[in-house]
Amino acid sequence: MSTKYKSLKEECYEANMELPALDLVVYTFGNVSAVDRSAGVFAIKPSGVPYDDLRWQDIVIVDLDNNVIEGNMRPSSDTKTHAYLYTEWEHIGGISHTHATYSVAWAQAQRDIPIFGTTHADHLTTDIPCAPPMSDELIAGNYEHMTGQQILDCFSDKGISYEEVEMVLLGNHGPFTWGKNAAKAVYNSKVLEELAKMAYLTLQINPAAPRLKDALIKKHYERKHGKNAYYGQE
Amino acid sequence: MSTKYKSLKEECYEANMELPALDLVVYTFGNVSAVDRSAGVFAIKPSGVPYDDLRWQDIVIVDLDNNVIEGNMRPSSDTKTHAYLYTEWEHIGGISHTHATYSVAWAQAQRDIPIFGTTHADHLTTDIPCAPPMSDELIAGNYEHMTGQQILDCFSDKGISYEEVEMVLLGNHGPFTWGKNAAKAVYNSKVLEELAKMAYLTLQINPAAPRLKDALIKKHYERKHGKNAYYGQE
Amino acid sequence: MSTKYKSLKEECYEANMELPALDLVVYTFGNVSAVDRSAGVFAIKPSGVPYDDLRWQDIVIVDLDNNVIEGNMRPSSDTKTHAYLYTEWEHIGGISHTHATYSVAWAQAQRDIPIFGTTHADHLTTDIPCAPPMSDELIAGNYEHMTGQQILDCFSDKGISYEEVEMVLLGNHGPFTWGKNAAKAVYNSKVLEELAKMAYLTLQINPAAPRLKDALIKKHYERKHGKNAYYGQE
Amino acid sequence: MSTKYKSLKEECYEANMELPALDLVVYTFGNVSAVDRSAGVFAIKPSGVPYDDLRWQDIVIVDLDNNVIEGNMRPSSDTKTHAYLYTEWEHIGGISHTHATYSVAWAQAQRDIPIFGTTHADHLTTDIPCAPPMSDELIAGNYEHMTGQQILDCFSDKGISYEEVEMVLLGNHGPFTWGKNAAKAVYNSKVLEELAKMAYLTLQINPAAPRLKDALIKKHYERKHGKNAYYGQE
Numbered sequence A, B, C, D: 001m002s003t004k005y006k007s008l009k010e011e012c013y014e015a016n017m018e019l020p021a022l023d024l025v026v027y028t029f030g031n032v033s034a035v036d037r038s039a040g041v042f043a044i045k046p047s048g049v050p051y052d053d054l055r056w057q058d059i060v061i062v063d064l065d066n067n068v069i070e071g072n073m074r075p076s077s078d079t080k081t082h083a084y085l086y087t088e089w090e091h092i093g094g095i096s097h098t099h100a101t102y103s104v105a106w107a108q109a110q111r112d113i114p115i116f117g118t119t120h121a122d123h124l125t126t127d128i129p130c131a132p133p134m135s136d137e138l139i140a141g142n143y144e145h146m147t148g149q150q151i152l153d154c155f156s157d158k159g160i161s162y163e164e165v166e167m168v169l170l171g172n173h174g175p176f177t178w179g180k181n182a183a184k185a186v187y188n189s190k191v192l193e194e195l196a197k198m199a200y201l202t203l204q205i206n207p208a209a210p211r212l213k214d215a216l217i218k219k220h221y222e223r224k225h226g227k228n229a230y231y232g233q234e
Helices: A006-021 A079-088 A101-109 A136-140 A143-158 A182-205 A214-225 B006-021 B079-088 B101-109 B136-140 B143-158 B182-205 B214-225 C006-021 C079-088 C101-109 C136-140 C143-158 C182-205 C214-225 D006-021 D079-088 D101-109 D136-140 D143-158 D182-205 D214-225
Strands: A030-036 A041-044 A060-063 A068-070 A094-098 A167-170 A175-179 B030-036 B041-044 B060-063 B068-070 B094-098 B167-170 B175-179 C030-036 C041-044 C060-063 C068-070 C094-098 C167-170 C175-179 D030-036 D041-044 D060-063 D068-070 D094-098 D167-170 D175-179
Touching (some): A006 A030, A006 A041, A006 A094, A006 A182, A030 A079, A030 A182, A079 A175, A094 A182, A101 A175, A101 A182, A101 B182, A136 A143, A136 B214, A167 A182, A175 A182, A182 B182, A182 D101, A214 D136, B006 B030, B006 B041, B006 B094, B006 B182, B030 B079, B041 B079, B079 B094, B094 B182, B101 B167, B101 B175, B101 C182, B136 C214, B143 B167, B182 C182, C006 C030, C006 C041, C006 C094, C030 C079, C030 C182, C079 C094, C079 C143, C079 C175, C094 C182, C101 C167, C101 C182, C101 D182, C136 C143, C136 D214, C143 C167, C175 C182, C182 D182, D006 D094, D030 D079, D030 D182, D041 D079, D079 D094, D079 D143, D079 D175, D094 D182, D101 D167, D101 D182, D136 D143, D143 D167, D175 D182
Antiparallel strands (some): A030 A041, A030 A094, A041 A060, A060 A068, A094 A175, B060 B068, B094 B175, C030 C041, C060 C068, C094 C175, D030 D041, D030 D094, D094 D175, D167 D175
């Protein structure tokens, strides 16, 4: 297969294959995309194809207006949500969507995940937002497009930034995560699932568990992401 | 082994072997069957044989009156339930029965599984029904035959159709699922177990979690199963 | 290694190795024994040896008075409990002891596991008994010997038989199971762990979940163990 | 690579690699160190390196004043906590830090883990202490150094000894464990995670579950660690 999008498709393929490897999906319950900003296109999983059968050649190339540019298969049914986020958020390179168990449970419970500890603060300094379900009017319209709008409205209402908070729960639905590339988006899906499980257990053990104190939130985030960060090798 | 039922036995064998691979059974706690409508027979797992020892040659062929047509082993003790459902429901091709943990827990709790999210709505538009336990009179009679009747009564009482709702919980017992073939029946067993776990966690996080709103139920089901479905590759 | 107990040691070794394979133990948290009634001895795991290092040659042969008959290693610290049960219960051939998670949780909660469903009734017709913790006096004495007495007292108080109920929880401690041979004892350890998890989840979903009705208890047990049993290949 | 610290680095590397093998970490969420008392240095995981990529050559050698003695990579961001504990506690040889799920949940709930059973008593005779979160003043200062102080204050306040209690939870953060060497420290991380899960389930089944009685605490600990211990092969 000769294609100028080979490396983009491969990046997308490898990130998608991480989902079952990390126990984040069964069957076809997820999709990951990777964007090429200079070409104005993104690569995304084809719809309804089991991970066991997926090959890099099956990945579909779509432009930001949702036109299929290359590929014989229909792209993920969530494609318009991906396109919307890429259009609105210029600094992201990849998006991941799963139906991972604990993340979905919080989304179905329609609750933000409270920041209870430093595992959470190592990644973001706020509760993980849960967007309220869409209005009936929007559901009846361009649903997957409006799902992107639903995420943006949530971030706007809460006054948080997509560059600082790389994950969201959609009420009644499940998680979307993103990052500088597709691999980071999938990493965030796994981190979210771990945080969702830890927070669930924390509330079972102590329903009055306090949120992490501000000084610790700041300290942990700064040591990993601040100007004088000293976590990691850079 | 020369048999005209080889492909039917193989379909049944492969579907049965998916149960341990998907973590839906331990030991011998499950059975799957596949029907051949034109021959008027179905293939089913032999009773009490561990999955590690099972070979396709061990699968038993039974007719819809529960007579063994081919096979040296005794068929599953649940055979009459399978026969009853194949007789009453002409559009199903396979049936799966497990004692998967979360599905059994809801069955033992004797509660329908509420439709809390889109993972559920992608597969069915109603709560997953839990049939009330059988009366003592029926238990004392032709038990496994009456188990089939118990399922039909439940669907009739709730006004739901076996073609739209491909799964049921038997109160105090466990799940039965079905589909166009044995593989789809097993797929539904796994989906049910995931939905059962997600719903359990949802209620732990928010005991007042609302059911999914009607507009979203309709939207998700339609995009996967409706006339203008756009999920999957055809 | 020349020994007349080779096959007994191998049976014991293989049953012990099932414990980690079935996710019932970590490190050295368990032990299985197998008895040879004609020789008046039993084979048991050596104390504190990790499963990864265990060889069949390490298994220790002990008589019913707790004397080591063959073997260079010290037998399990629970050996006297095994010896006591073999002495008192002439129809058992193997004993298994684990610290499996859900079984231990019920033991620590000091509650019998209610019979909530047919998975349970397929194996026994009563709640799974939890023996109350030992008195301080007995603990200070011959502790592991008295652990055997603790089990017998529990069965006597509840009016149940070791031949019908092949498992017990020791309050604050954990499960012991037994059976016609060591493999069956381990099978019962796994079944108990599954029942413990299902019952835990059942109560979380419905704290008022009813016990299984008597007619169903009887029906399921009879079809597997009764005079006219029709489960399995007999 | 020629280094006089090869065996120390290898001990540290192997102990670190046990963390993902025992399901105690995902990604880079943990670190283990091993000390060489005669050389006055310890070996520790480099910061932010995924376990899949880690080689023994990457392990960093640090002295007790936190100076890097050998290694091209930055040591774990928790290095000062390790150094502090090695300096204060002369009889420990290894330290392990994870973000294991159930351990973190108790730390986030800010509760000591009650001693509910003999699995716990086989390892320590007290509740597992949870240190209260640090004051804002200390957080703003030399954070990782003060984390060591936080642990010592907790042990001092509770009147317990690091030689008898080889594990602690840091409120809002997670577990630290230690032992005579790095392998034992990791063993204690796994034991703590198991005890955390068992205690969580115990409270779910019986919120009024009693602590283990003193006579049993003493008996189980003595048989494994007392003067006349008869557990294991020593």
